[in-house]
Amino acid sequence: MIVAPATRDLEILAGKMTQWLGERLPGAGDIRLTDFSYPKGAGQSHETILFDARWFENGAERAQGYVVRIKPSSFTVFPDNLFDEQYQLMKMLSDGGYVRVAKPLWFEPDAELLGAPFFVMEKVKGRVPVSHPPYAKSGWLSEATPAQRRHLWEGAVRQLAAIQRVPLSEVPFLAGPDHARDGLAQEWDKYTRFVEWVKDDPRAEILEAGRQRLLALWPKNQPEGVVWGDARIGNMMFDENFDVVAVMDWEQPSLGGALQDLGWFCTLSETMHGKTSQMGTYLDGMGSRDETVALWEEVSGKxxxxxxxxxxxxxxxxxxxGVRMDGMRGTQMSTADGLRVRLKLA
Structure with a gap:
């Protein structure tokens, strides 16, 4: 069973969005919206829909691709609702030129039109290294040359590190609750609450044991910084030259510190194309964990x-x-023994 947000009638959506877009393009006439579709491999937490628009303005025909991202309602993967913050962060990153993101254009807080608030951003053209099937085993990245993969890897790490150049004064809206407003305390509070959120699952005791183990080993190094939240190559889009054109999926941002994203990125890289992947060795051209860390430190200065x-x-x-998703599927794909191994409890 695949867990994903509910889909909708795209013809009805086209009619609604035509009028809505016309109100935001006051000089546009004869607006035509086409090619509505759900992106392949997307939709794990947010309903996301692509479409194209054509119109006439000042006697000339114009065209633009768009993406509409709709706030989750009944389908929620995470305990925290950060939909507004997601848009604000992307807009700040785009306006400031800090990180390459799809340009956010409009935020609609009124739920009347689509049943929930939504925002629209420009559609970026490119390719994404997908997880299913694993990008290291099949698809365009597996078929690339080692030099092309090296270029992609370096660009990805540089964008990851560039997030740490964002001044925290630019993102006060990412602050957490009063008792955990920023730094490691904010991320720790979030996942302490997550463990409590899934307490009815029989594996919740394993999660709590893992949390207690980490608490006993509390790290000394806690550099400040913005958290992307899902830092991985699979959440980046690349052009034909293997350059990063967009860093995507900012749905769980925070001020939780620079090493949150680097830890996530290294963990997922090892799983997808590194030593713990199906291949058991690094995909030729992709940087090792040590190389990733060295480049990240050089670029971020942390x-x-x-x-x-x-x-x-x-x-x-x-x-x-995983436990949350299993509960939504009504299955237990993450076994208790598997969780113990992952959390170094066995």
């Missing part, structure tokens, strides 16, 4: 000391999400 702890924290985060 220390990756104690990264192993943040990688273990990543495993707890992923375990929480």
């Amino acid at each position: 220390s990756a000391a104690d990264l192993e702890w943040y990688e273990d924290f990543t495993q707890l985060k992923m375990a929480c999400t």
